Amino acid sequence: MNYRVNPKNNDKLSILGFGCMRFTKDEKELEKQIIYAIENGVNYFDTAYIYPNSEVALGRVLAKGYRDRVKIATKMPPYLIKKYEDFDKIFNVELGRLQTTYIDYYLIHMVTDVNIWNRLVELGVLDWIKEKKENGQIINIGFSYHGGKDEFIKIVDVYEWEFCLIQYNYLDENKQAGKSGLQYAASKGLPVMIMEPLRGGKLVTNLPKEVYKVWENAYVKRSPAEWSFRWIWNHPEVTVVLSGMNSQEMVEENIRVASQAEANTFTEDDFELFTQVRTILDEKIKIPCTGCNYCMPCPHGVDIPTCFSCYNDREIEGKMSAFGKYIMQTSIISKPHNASLCTKCGLCEKHCPQNIAIRDELSNVSKAMEKFYYKPLKFLIKKFMRL
Ligand code: SF4
Ligand code: SF4
Known part of the structure; x- marks a missing residue:
């Protein structure tokens, strides 16, 4: 050492x-x-x-x-x-x-x-x-x-x-x-x-x-x-x-x-x-979230770091792979944690050491990840998995 x-x-x-x-x-x-x-x-x-x-x-x-x-x-x-x-x-x-x-x-x-x-x-x-x-x-x-x-x-x-x-x-x-x-x-x-x-x-x-x-x-x-x-x-x-x-x-x-x-x-x-x-x-990472979790828990259930991680992976790993992760990690669970649950209360932003505009970024995440097919697909997968 x-x-x-x-x-x-x-x-x-x-x-x-x-x-x-x-x-x-x-x-x-x-x-x-x-x-x-x-x-x-x-x-x-x-x-x-x-x-x-x-x-x-x-x-x-x-x-x-x-x-x-x-x-x-x-x-x-x-x-x-x-x-x-x-x-x-x-x-x-x-x-x-x-x-x-x-x-x-x-x-x-x-x-x-x-x-x-x-x-x-x-x-x-x-x-x-x-x-x-x-x-x-x-x-x-x-x-x-x-x-x-x-x-x-x-x-x-x-x-x-x-x-x-x-x-x-x-x-x-x-x-x-x-x-x-x-x-x-x-x-x-x-x-x-x-x-x-x-x-x-x-x-x-x-x-x-x-x-x-x-x-x-x-x-x-x-x-x-x-x-x-x-x-x-x-x-x-x-x-x-x-x-x-x-x-x-x-x-x-x-x-x-x-x-x-x-x-x-x-x-x-x-x-x-x-x-x-x-x-x-620099070209790939859109949101500089380190996953420190200081912004958590969100009173409305959003899993902020996971939403950001999936969104960043979209740029790095490709859209399909990132969407798969997003739906599995935030949506196909008994209590969903997806980005559109955000009510924009702003509580989380006070705790973010990276000064991320969390509300704006979550809105970008939900636009990118929760397109028209998100809800029906979520419904079908949940049904299939008996959740
Ligand atoms: S701004 Fe959104 S993500 Fe942040 S604590 Fe409020 S509801 Fe949760
Ligand atoms: S506090 Fe900021 S950097 Fe840490 S997990 Fe939350 S959004 Fe990411």
Whole structure:
């Protein structure tokens, strides 16, 4: 395993962090994966209050003698804080779930606007953090971010943060905080942790044939995931890259790559491959949904990420295949989740880190996917399947 040093406190952190949002539900498998990762050098685990089962599952495994071998990162959801007492209420639940007495890297979750932080300041967050740091319950304080570039700079500058977590991958080099944000945070001495390195898997599975061809014809054989990770680790400003691993194979493969990848090792030929891939993908991906699920649940039953995923697949895999998926995944079920159920209430949009105009995009999805034959076909299939 390769490590990078946190410039703020000299922690030696594995360049591969275990993102806990997509944990497998199989407890035995999960334990095996976590222990294997730790035994092979992974020492950074990232979870959040809003991933309740993941905090509990991580805590259960770490309690078997592994707590002191890793750094735990978890997060406070600012939208659940209404008064000062709520800080402790949430934090104590997290300590309980994680079976620990302290959090190494504590983040304010999804600060997309400096006003989110300012509201917490009004509620007393500065005193709260001071107390938690003095009594050793929080070691480092940071924030996670999904907004635009300008706001990122404001947030970096608004407080003496000790680290931050941003979305970064080769398709988002100039989106959200982007490369300029990464460099700005690093120039301020912040360790920068990276999430969504594979854009929720979209940079790996169901890619257009042309993209696989680019990787296959490369001078060295690497999987799309390996290329994607190596691109990020090539940046010296990056400290830890989180990977939402949920299979043993994935854990082993990512550890192998993380034991080889170094900063500043890419050649002109490597960069050229990414230019080719980006050009192909930019043309195909219509809605930049990462499948994070923050917009869910929709009170009217729309499965927003699935609707978007099927719509994007239309461009990548072809209309028939995507329509088949759409009807199976959103419509031929006892409680349908299709796009036209959207009443345009707007509730979901407040939670989308990608700032997707969800209502407009769902309307595009329903126009494309729910044409005149959708209802009769749905009726016939449901009847056939006795649903
Ligand atoms: S805008 Fe549509 S998709 Fe979003 S929460 Fe409201 S009904 Fe659901
Ligand atoms: S629409 Fe936004 S919040 Fe919902 S899953 Fe996609 S990226 Fe996440």
